Amino acid sequence: MRQLAWLSLPLGVVMVLVSLNTNIPRYFVEHYLGEAALGYFAALAYVMFAGYTVMGALGQSATPRLARYYQSDRAAFKRLLAKMLLVAAAVGAAGILVAVLWGRPLLTLLYRRDYAQHADVFVWVMIAAAINYVVSMLGCGMTAARIFRAQVPLNVACSLGIILTCALLIKSHGMIAGAYALVVGAGIALFGATAILMAASRLAPQPVDGYRNGN
16 A cells, blocks of 8 residues: 555646646736636636546546556557547637637626626637647556656646746736636646657556556
């Protein structure tokens, strides 16, 4: 149990950082723009969690297969991960399209007419969400490949990028800068996760208990 706890500790840290990264812009929005702006921003950002539900279900169902393939069949690992990335990209692109074409009426329907005034922020939030959907699938790939510790500095880098963007832009550019910060953080995560997985794919498989016999 101690070994299992030590092995999974980095993933616990990662989940804390992922939650923090989502909320960092809200702290800056409240500090610089007030509680009213925070209410608008939080409501707009909440919409992207509908996609996270789909990504979570897909990732949880596919990760055990990814883990087996990583140990026994790298070609199958890459094919399955590619399919997951395509689904994530499609869901994200659909979200962006909806935000661009029907953002104002959708926000009016979900909330009130005054929320529709921030449709431009909503578009950038959905851009960040689309990138994060892809990142979540890459995260499943890293977890399947037993790449745990490298995810911690990657998410720390995301946090720093979000904090820096918020500190520099929110006071002068307003609420939309919070959405920019989410895009910056997602972009860092996308670049880093892609680089880590590309490096891992060139490593020889390391059989571990539970995978030697295809279990």
